[in-house]
Amino acid sequence: xxxxxxxxxxxxxxxxxxxxxxxxxxxxxxxxxxxxxxxxxxxxxxxxxxxxxxxxxxxxxxxxxxxxxxxxxxxxxxxxxxxxxxxxxxxxxxxxxxxxxxxxxxxxxxxxxxxxxxxxx
Numbered sequence: 001x002x003x004x005x006x007x008x009x010x011x012x013x014x015x016x017x018x019x020x021x022x023x024x025x026x027x028x029x030x031x032x033x034x035x036x037x038x039x040x041x042x043x044x045x046x047x048x049x050x051x052x053x054x055x056x057x058x059x060x061x062x063x064x065x066x067x068x069x070x071x072x073x074x075x076x077x078x079x080x081x082x083x084x085x086x087x088x089x090x091x092x093x094x095x096x097x098x099x100x101x102x103x104x105x106x107x108x109x110x111x112x113x114x115x116x117x118x119x120x121x
Contacts, residue, residue: 001035001043009098010118012036022112041076052080057090 008015012034020032035043044052052072056062062082069080085092092110101107101119108116 001040006094014118018115018118021114039075041072041078044078045076049078052078053083054080055083055085057085057092 010018016032016034023030023032031047031049033043033047040052043049052069054065054069056065065080065082069082072078072080089110097107097110098119100110101116107119111119
């Protein structure tokens with residue numbers, strides 16, 4: 001989804017493509033899509049999603065995400081599942097990965113191969 005406070009490196013279409021490639025060989029029923037207006041819960045209803053899955057790195061992430069999860073449940077009944085980051089990677093952020101990649105550093109342990117390749121291009 002579009003977040004006006006962030007400056008993504010890739011377009012929405014590119015991000016959808018990269019995520020689709022990463023999930024292609026994974027078991028499960030995934031829907032990878034994009035929307036830039038409206039509520040996330042409305043998008044979830046449109047694609048028949050049963051739950052939202054969100055990763056959290058720190059307490060700050062959870063403090064930010066939990067109220068949204070509660071409102072999403074209240075508005076639509078959709079549940080949010082939080083997956084905590086491995087503490088070894090709790091410090092990793094997209095801006096940090098982009099900076100390391102821009103400076104020629106090895107980001108292979110932080111992102112899937114297809115993403116690392118796209119960042120190096």
